[in-house]
Amino acid sequence: MDLFFELLITAFLIMAGLFGLVGSFGLLKLNDAMSRLHAPTKATTLGVGGVLLASMTYAFAMGPHYSVHELMITLFLLLTAPITANFIAKVHIHQKESRDSLPAAGEDGSWATQDLEDTDDES
């Protein structure tokens, strides 16, 4: 049984390492800022998730106690990753995009980030 858990933990760790590596590689390889944002928001979720799964399996099978802290880390990670990405995207829109380089905003006419710029100009 120990061997089974050892194999399982190893598999999780290798998977996590691979996805972490791909995420970092993506940062180097992709050629524009918005695309570069994709690599860390996704590849790292499974990268970190794999390490946490391995840690939980280890604590469950071999440690003195079971451990559930990892679930909290996963939860906080899933909650915060989209927000960080959104903030970076907003900075990108402020600095690099103009009204013409983004698609039309439908019935509202403008995107929230650029709408704010306008009110700043008028005041």
Add this chain to the structure above:
Amino acid sequence: MKLLQRLLPHPVLTLLLTVTWLLLVNGYSLNSLVFGFGLGVIIPFVTQPFWPNRPTIKRPIKVIQYILLVLYDIVVANVVVAKIVVFKSNAKRQPDWVTIPLELRTPEAITALAGTITMTPGTLTADVSAEGHALLVHCLDAPDPDAVRDDIKQRYERRLMEIFE
């Protein structure tokens, strides 16, 4: 019943806070259960003025189904993005912006949708329109932007509509 409602304005949040506290303590004991429940009563009571028009969740089972679907999609998203990053050359990749008109009106539901879009295959929420009627989404590789839009509306927005509205 009225008194109970005033003391526990948000039973779901109370339960969530209690469970979160137990998870943080990393083990079950009566001590931490009582303390966690105490926090679960005090925090919703004190923060009550901050959510005047909170949405009611119509079908709780749908929430669990939705979370499982999103978790599954996150795993798929990781593989899909990894494939694009490793195997597709930058010249062949077609990154693009997509506008997603929203039928959802509840702010909490739109937030949930935006978070879901960021975590799932090759898409990332960048902005919301001035009055909250559309989302600006960036696609890592979108040969067909319309298909991406329809997929998001079909797969996630329809389910969130069932939960919140």
